Amino acid sequence: MNLTLHVWRQNGPADEGRFVTYRVEGASAHMSFLEMLDHLNEQLIKKGEDPIAFDSDCREGICGMCGFMINGEPHGPLPATTVCQLHMRHYQDGDELWLEPWRAAGFPVIKDLVVDRSAFDRIIAAGGYISVRTGSAPEANSTRVPKINADAAMDAAECIACGACVAACPNASAMLFTAAKVAHLALLPQGQPERYLRVVEMVNQQDADFGHCTNHGACQNACPKAISTDYIAMLNGDLRRAKFRRPTDLD
Amino acid sequence: MRRVLSLWDSSVGKKIVMAVTGLILILFVLGHAFGNLKVYQGREAFNHYAEGLRAFGAPLLAPSQALWLVRIVLIVSVVLHIWAGVQLNLRSRAMRPRAYRKYQHLEFAFASRTMFWGGLLIFAFVTYHLLDFTFGPANPSFVRSDPYHNFVASFQVPWIAGAYILAMIPLGFHLYHGFWSMLQTLGANNPRYNVYRRPTALVLAWAIFLVNISFPLAVQLGFVR
Numbered sequence: 332m333n334l335t336l337h338v339w340r341q342n343g344p345a346d347e348g349r350f351v352t353y354r355v356e357g358a359s360a361h362m363s364f365l366e367m368l369d370h371l372n373e374q375l376i377k378k379g380e381d382p383i384a385f386d387s388d389c390r391e392g393i394c395g396m397c398g399f400m401i402n403g404e405p406h407g408p409l410p411a412t413t414v415c416q417l418h419m420r421h422y423q424d425g426d427e428l429w430l431e432p433w434r435a436a437g438f439p440v441i442k443d444l445v446v447d448r449s450a451f452d453r454i455i456a457a458g459g460y461i462s463v464r465t466g467s468a469p470e471a472n473s474t475r476v477p478k479i480n481a482d483a484a485m486d487a488a489e490c491i492a493c494g495a496c497v498a499a500c501p502n503a504s505a506m507l508f509t510a511a512k513v514a515h516l517a518l519l520p521q522g523q524p525e526r527y528l529r530v531v532e533m534v535n536q537q538d539a540d541f542g543h544c545t546n547h548g549a550c551q552n553a554c555p556k557a558i559s560t561d562y563i564a565m566l567n568g569d570l571r572r573a574k575f576r577r578p579t580d581l582d
Numbered sequence: 583m584r585r586v587l588s589l590w591d592s593s594v595g596k597k598i599v600m601a602v603t604g605l606i607l608i609l610f611v612l613g614h615a616f617g618n619l620k621v622y623q624g625r626e627a628f629n630h631y632a633e634g635l636r637a638f639g640a641p642l643l644a645p646s647q648a649l650w651l652v653r654i655v656l657i658v659s660v661v662l663h664i665w666a667g668v669q670l671n672l673r674s675r676a677m678r679p680r681a682y683r684k685y686q687h688l689e690f691a692f693a694s695r696t697m698f699w700g701g702l703l704i705f706a707f708v709t710y711h712l713l714d715f716t717f718g719p720a721n722p723s724f725v726r727s728d729p730y731h732n733f734v735a736s737f738q739v740p741w742i743a744g745a746y747i748l749a750m751i752p753l754g755f756h757l758y759h760g761f762w763s764m765l766q767t768l769g770a771n772n773p774r775y776n777v778y779r780r781p782t783a784l785v786l787a788w789a790i791f792l793v794n795i796s797f798p799l800a801v802q803l804g805f806v807r
């Protein structure tokens with residue numbers, strides 16, 4: 332199949348950036364979207380041009396490295412699918428596609444479609460951990476977790492930190508990411524001691540780099556792991572409790 | 583206390599302020615629409631109701647004391663609601679310095695996109711509304727002691743009636759997203775009740791919209807004169 336791609340090209344963080352139009356010829360419907368870009372890049376390299384930079388690692392939808400906008404949708408049009416798992420059979424011969432990096436102040440462009448997501452690392456460093464005594468491994472079954480909590484924590488922990496939520500959000504807010512990371516610990520016994528301190532610190536850090544959540548819900552619809560905005564409600568509830576409750580592990 | 587005040591420092595905290603003040607304003611809008619239904623019982627009932635609002639709380643409170651208490655709560659709510667909203671909005675705008683060339687709207691509902699400009703429109707409307715019925719200068723023939731007369735005098739003018747009806751559209755959207763959003767922000771998220779949140783917001787928004795537009799319509803159609 333043949334395609335027309337308008338790809339955002341930007342040589343570095345300081346470069347202005349622009350769209351460049353490419354003709355992709357001879358792509359196969361069996362290719363993943365990234366393989367189609369590999370195919371285009373091979374042609375570019377042969378012509379002595381600079382290949383398009385994009386992130387990827389596992390290419391099986393579990394690492395969170397890949398991701399860019401296709402026609403204004405993070406990871407393209409398929410629900411709950413990363414761009415590495417999106418296949419060209421969902422497109423038609425002759426389609427015209429616009430590829431853009433995530434656009435957010437918190438995600439500066441490094442090159443072309445690659446953005447710097449260290450702002451997410453800073454949110455995790457602010458509180459996305461638990462403190463445990465190291466040494467011999469504890470007996471796995473000594474801390475019991477209700478099934479319903481284990482399931483909900485697992486659903487939140489599915490977040491692969493790709494950044495699609497920020498990219499889709501009209502406010503460029505990372506609240507879904509933050510909420511998923513807060514929730515998967517808040518739902519488990521191991522996360523309790525630092526629960527309220529964690530939510531305050533992580534929200535403060537998210538506010539430093541990203542916009543606020545106005546409950547648009549675009550994040551949930553864009554999320555390749557279909558993480559629910561219910562976790563944002565949970566985060567809001569925890570933050571409220573952190574501010575109004577008698578100080579326990581706070582202050 | 584310092585911890586509670588630090589709500590203002592976090593975006594979620596500011597939204598909690600918006601949610602609580604929003605809830606106060608929703609309750610007011612509900613009470614306001616319900617109270618005004620008295621206009622259908624005629625001049626006497628309506629004016630009596632208006633007078634009753636001033637007398638409310640007697641004999642414990644002096645005339646208008648309760649009314650002013652409510653007004654102060656409302657004014658503070660409006661100020662905080664707008665202040666937090668504008669601050670958050672300006673900040674979030676700055677968080678996407680370069681717009682997308684292509685952008686699909688993936689939001690749950692269109693209403694969420696109307697909150698900022700819709701909110702400002704509602705504020706402009708409320709200002710006009712106060713000048714019309716509370717203070718009088720915008721009313722075609724204001725008589726302080728006869729709210730029923732003011733009501734009819736204003737809504738008899740076609741463009742005023744039309745403007746009031748139009749103003750209810752952003753209000754409806756604002757209530758629809760605002761009510762649902764308020765529950766979400768206050769963390770009222772229970773799997774058992776979540777399915778009712780959207781429908782409740784929808785019923786609330788439609789109810790307010792329909793009751794409120796019925797007033798100018800009733801005057802225009804001659805049911806209330």
Ligand code: FES
Nearest residue numbers: 388390395397415
């Ligand atoms: S490359 Fe790992 S999720 Fe796409």
